[in-house]
Amino acid sequence: MSEATEADGQTDAKSPTTPESAAAWDAMLAKNDAARCIAHKKNGAQCRRLAIKGATVCLHHGGAARHVRAAARARLEKAADRLAKQLLGIAESADSEAVRLAAIRDALDRAGLKAPTQVDVEVGVMKPYERLLAGIEMGTEITREESRARRGISEPTTHVSLPSAYSGREVVDAEPLAASEGPTNRPHWAVDDAAWPDDATGPDFGRQSPSGQRGHQPGTELMTMEEANAQLAEDRRRAFYRNQRG
Structure with missing residues (x-):
């Protein structure tokens, strides 16, 4: 078992378990020394894990703390403009077409121009509110005569001539009430004024x-x-x- 696994007492997914994988891991750490955790173990050896993005320590040495993550996020946001310029430079000047294509896709994704990943399919059945709105729109396009014809109400055959003062006004169909008829919702204790003793x-x-x-x-x-x-x-x-x- 490697030194990192023995010292920490925990198994890391990236920790080497064979001599070949240990040599490959050491080579990767040598190429990415700036991304290595700066914490040291009890025996004085530097941690063999990678630091979290934007920070200088790994998850096992304080990288999971809230203030460390907040500081790492702030550093990444400050470096976003510089990294975006480098990405655009790779997309324009890379020798390989595959590298340029990948850089262009990444740049477009970060700009919010990502290709749609879902297809919206509309079924022929109308939703309830759509039927209601369609009925309202249909009702505003018909005339009074058409509306009465649909409801089975026949138009009056006789027309009453109105005085010139009422010309141009709309006629309301209503039944006149007799003068003796009163409201239908009178209380049982109500009496007429003439019958009041x-x-x-x-x-x-x-x-x-x-x-x-x-x-x-x-x-x-x-x-x-x-x-x-x-x-x-x-x-x-x-x-x-x-x-x-x-």
Whole structure:
């Protein structure tokens, strides 16, 4: 087993396990001495692992720390412009076409011009919101007569001539209500004004209120604050008499 494996007590995927692989690893370290971890072991020998990108130590000697990774990332970002220029130089001046092609692809990928890797296939079935929007667009293109014909509503045969003051205005189809018909949602305790007895809410119900009305139902005209407070007090007094009698 190699020196790095014996000293650290852990197995590294890049650690050599045979004399041939150890010699190849030593040759690689000799060519990439700047990328080698600068930490030293207990016996004084320099670490045989490679430092993480942008840092000077490997993962086993502090390279996994958050501040070390942040510093390495900052150094890589500062060197990005210089490395991009070198990559463009290789793409333009390399002797081998394969090297130039690889450099060009890398440069385009880093510029965000990567070729698409997926194909979007559209199926003929429309989505619910697409059908809704299609119906809205279709509805804005038809006329009133076409809309009524689709709903089975026949056009009126007789037309009423309107005065000149109403010429050009739209006619609304509606049914007139009789004058005696009231709202359909009236409460069960509501009565007409003519059927309201004079002594229905107390002995002084017929007394004239400060607003000038005789007490049966409050009016809707404008009044001052004093009149409104007096009217409110009178309504409360009548409600008290109704509760006493009920």
